[in-house]
Amino acid sequence: MLAPKIISNKFTDWNQKHKAPFGSEWWYKFVNSKNRGSNFAWRNRFKIPYLLMQQIGAFGFQHNSQTRIFEYPWCFFATPLEAGMRVLEVGAGASGFQFILAEHGLEVTSVDPLINPSEKVDWLFTSHQFNYLNQAFRGKVNFIQDFLQNAQIESNTYDRVFSISAIEHIPPEEVAPLVKEIARILKPGGFFIATIDLFLDCYPFTAKISNRYGSNISICSLIEASGLRIKVGNPCELYGYPEFKPENIHQQLDEFLVVKDPWEKCLILTQCIILEKVT
Structure with missing residues (x-):
């Protein structure tokens, strides 16, 4: 499925409660202003006293796309979550989502090499x-600074694995090994919940292969490589499936959440999938 244009009240309430996706409104306005000290404050945000960081909110320490207005609450509500579940987020960086999961009583592991993509x-x-x-x-x-494929995690360990707009940033040849590893570490009956950017300035919408963030990857190939079963996802709205037609996406843009990237000046949509490990 592609993220819809209309955000539900449930998602809006979740964002307000957790100050997502940019942190407190006053902080977001300040660090994005030209006021004296705003750049200094942003550069030194990891030196701010803990109490002030908590007032800013867990989502205030990483630049986020407007698409996260949908992505964060969608991932949270995509499947039932219960306290004590073991969950893992791939490529979380400084995202607040991992900390919100922990706040809700989940046992959270974050895996990220913390290097330039x-x-x-x-x-x-x-x-x-x-x-x-x-x-x-x-x-x-629990933080593991490495690529997931190198983390040596035990098989059948996690109830949920999350990836929020991370997969499209890695080289295409590394996608299959990554999702195979995700499938290996999931428990039977566990779910892989992912959002993946769809760039309208890249192939198959234009002749350009990639932009500064990455390229459009075949969701169909990703799912086939994982060996997981698709539980949520519309092939008509997922790049790589025969049913996916670029011209149809253009014709239906008014139905989807479309964000214009301020640096690349491209339009971005969000593909959403839930995959299940059945054995």
């Missing part, structure tokens, strides 16, 4: 900064 993206974030952020929000997230 490409030479075109200036992503500066260290393990020290992650640990500081984690402690500010009660230190409940």
